[in-house]
Amino acid sequence: MSGGMGITQTPTKSGIPVYQGTSKDIQLLQGGCLLNTTGLTAGATIPAGTPVVYDETTRVASILHNATAHANAASNAVNYQVLKGHSLIVGDYLASGAVGGKAYAITAIDTSNSGYDVLTVGTTIGAVTAGDLLFASTAEGATASALPAINGLTYDEIIVSSNISLSVVIRGTVYARRVPWSAAIEALSGLKHFIYSKSY
Numbered sequence: 179m180s181g182g183m184g185i186t187q188t189p190t191k192s193g194i195p196v197y198q199g200t201s202k203d204i205q206l207l208q209g210g211c212l213l214n215t216t217g218l219t220a221g222a223t224i225p226a227g228t229p230v231v232y233d234e235t236t237r238v239a240s241i242l243h244n245a246t247a248h249a250n251a252a253s254n255a256v257n258y259q260v261l262k263g264h265s266l267i268v269g270d271y272l273a274s275g276a277v278g279g280k281a282y283a284i285t286a287i288d289t290s291n292s293g294y295d296v297l298t299v300g301t302t303i304g305a306v307t308a309g310d311l312l313f314a315s316t317a318e319g320a321t322a323s324a325l326p327a328i329n330g331l332t333y334d335e336i337i338v339s340s341n342i343s344l345s346v347v348i349r350g351t352v353y354a355r356r357v358p359w360s361a362a363i364e365a366l367s368g369l370k371h372f373i374y375s376k377s378y
Contacts, residue, residue, distance in 0.1 A: 196226040197333075198351040198375055205349035205371075206333060207232060211239035213342050217267035224265070224336040227357025229328045229369075232346050239346055242328060243270050243314035244358060248294040251306040258297045258306055270314035272299050273323035274306055281315035281323035328369060331357065351375055 197204050211232050218224075224241055232239035245264030251257070258272070266272065266284060273281035280303040288296040297312075306312070315323040331352065333345035354374035 194356055196352055196356050197347065198353065203350060204333075204347060207234070207330060207346040207348050209237065210343045210345050211237050213336065213338070213344050214238050214240040215338055215340060215342075216240075217243070217270075218265060218338045220338055220340075222265070222338045223263065224332060224338065225358055226332055226334045227352055228332045229358070230330050230332060230344075230346055231326050231328055232330050239330070239344060240326075241265060241332070242326065243267065245295075245297070245312045247274075247306045247308050247310040247312060249308050253305040254302050255304075255306070256299050256302050258299070258303075258312065259294045260297055260312060261294060264295065264312075266297060266312065266314060271316070271318045271323070272297060272303055272312055273315040274303060274310050274312045275323075277315075277324050278321055279323045280304055280320055281318050283318060331369075331372070353377065 218241075229242040229244075230239045231242070243265045245260035245266050248259040248261050251259070260266070266287070268284050268287055270284050271281040272284050273279060280301075282299045282301040282303055284297050285300050286298040288298070313325065316326050317324050330346035330348050331350075333347050336342065336344050349371040351373040352375065354376055355378065
């Protein structure tokens with residue numbers, strides 16, 4: 179989609195632009211990758227701009243499992259309400275906030291409510307505020323939360339299915355308000371070749 183002043187905007191399938199710039203400003207990993215669907219639900223939508231970890235040798239990409247808190251949770255909570263459409267699964271080490279915090283395994287996920295899912299952990303990860311971002315840590319413990327080696331973002335929306343490929347952006351400018359995990363990824367990951375535009 180072309181805008182004024184020679185700007186090209188890359189929309190999601192829903193039509194909302196995610197990336198800014200002309201085609202030469204958005205660098206894709208050559209050849210694309212196969213999506214690792216382990217733990218993902220067939221038919222689920224992965225938004226454009228979702229953080230991924232790709233292996234350039236195997237050509238397989240895994241998305242960062244994450245969720246958005248639906249409601250506040252107390253400091254001793256073991257049940258956390260999250261918005262529908264998250265990618266967390268039983269066995270993931272649930273964490274929130276900055277790395278180096280609490281991370282404990284999800285033991286159950288209740289999807290019976292139409293408005294949100296409930297994640298249960300054996301040990302609390304502490305207080306959470308509605309709108310906070312939760313993620314699957316690579317380690318478990320009281321001060322162990324850590325992000326994987328995120329090295330790209332999905333180029334467009336993906337509908338999960340077997341043997342589906344995806345394009346991975348490795349350099350570009352994104353609308354920070356329109357991509358999952360923008361603020362936390364910008365601050366905590368090794369994505370040095372992305373600019374997070376604060377414009378609408």
